Amino acid sequence: MRSSIRRSMPLFPIGTVMKLTDLSARQIRYYEEHQLIHPQRTEGNRRLFSLNDIDRLFEVKDLLDEGINMAGIKKLLLEEGKTVVHSDLKDEEGKGKKDFTDEEVRKLLRKELINAGRFQRPDSSFGEKFRNFH
Amino acid sequence: MRSSIRRSMPLFPIGTVMKLTDLSARQIRYYEEHQLIHPQRTEGNRRLFSLNDIDRLFEVKDLLDEGINMAGIKKLLLEEGKTVVHSDLKDEEGKGKKDFTDEEVRKLLRKELINAGRFQRPDSSFGEKFRNFH
DNA sequence: AAACCTATGTTAGCTAACCTTACATAATAA
DNA sequence: TTATTATGTAAGGTTAGCTAACATAGGTTT
CATH class of the missing domain: 1.10.1660.10 (Multidrug-efflux Transporter Regulator; Chain: A; Domain 2)
Structure with missing residues (x-):
């Protein structure tokens, strides 16, 4: 398109x-x-x-804020092109087309859980962004 | 809006x-x-x-191509400007300022740029320009 | 024709905003 | 502890922007 x-x-x-x-x-x-x-x-x-x-930068930022590290983010975002891996790592069985090993998935999920809720972003508004823009 | x-x-x-x-x-x-x-x-x-x-620059360019001079273009564009400019300001002072998440900002911005393509004329489209773009 | 505009080109000198490389560091992982 | 990761910062170099000034082709006016 x-x-x-x-x-x-x-x-x-x-x-x-x-x-x-x-x-x-x-x-x-x-x-x-x-x-x-x-x-x-x-x-x-x-x-x-x-x-x-x-x-893409916003996605990276969000994932980092969630405590995921670069290695994890790379895995996540560089997979996107092939599969529509948008929200879930969990119940996508059947076609085992993801390159994750089970171990990698577990590792990522564990980190996510450990770091869950560490940050709650102050959710800056568009207006604020615009105002700080000069 | x-x-x-x-x-x-x-x-x-x-x-x-x-x-x-x-x-x-x-x-x-x-x-x-x-x-x-x-x-x-x-x-x-x-x-x-x-x-x-x-x-606005595209408009100016078109009018110049039609042989209209600066004085004429000023007359034309600074008349209709009254309405446009005011609606801009009206929006900016909108009081029901809901916060935008980063994702919303990104989506809105993207949509805005995609819509910018509506202004392409047959002779100078964004698509053509893009090919010459590096 | 000469003189005058008008819209644009071009040049010169200045500097903000970018670039890469390298080193520093707090937080996390091993 | 030691290593690694993600980010900061500083130094030194280059690009792409800025203003100001002068140049000029093509149209007007006198």
Whole structure:
């Protein structure tokens, strides 16, 4: 579809993305280093992020806030393309098409449980984001 | 509606706007000089353009292509501006300010950008531009 | 024709905002 | 304890933005 073209259009410099996502440049570059996003570059080597990239950054942020580490996030997000693994790791038996071993799944779930409820994000509003935007 | 806020959010540096609109930096600044757009500035004085600004630039470009000069374009665009601008402000002061989660922000923003494609003319579509985009 | 606009190009000098690399560190895992 | 992870920060370099000024083709006006 056409929208997918637009969603992957490289549009935003890192400064804009920082403000939109409330992530530091360091964090954003770190997630790129771990292949979670693939922003384009200008001719002069500056990153340009697409809406898909921003989307992905929000996902990474949320998962980190939930206490999941990079290894887990990579597993989760880099699987998404193949399966519609949106919400559940649990009852997707039948087709064993996930690359997780049982052990990995258990490990992830345990960490999730251990860290559950550690953070309750202050749920910043769009208005606030906009106001801090300059 | 809230989309007006999103549409007036300062997001794009001039380089991105140049590619999207096929206008030179000189042209864009010149139209600003003539009050046809009002891009925000970063703390460091760099312009940041909103979707509204980009829409407006397309309008200016079209009118110029039709042979209308700046004086005429000002008359045309600064008349209809009354309504549009006011509805923008009205939205921003909306009192029932419900908080947006990050996910909502992301979805709204994405939708907004996808809708930006509605403004493509047959001769200069986003799709075509995207091919020339790097 | 000469003089004058108008919209845009171009150049120069300045600096914010980006870049990479490297080192530091608190928190967690082993 | 020691190692690893995710992030901060600082240094030093480059790009892409800024303003201001002058240049100019093509249209008007005188």
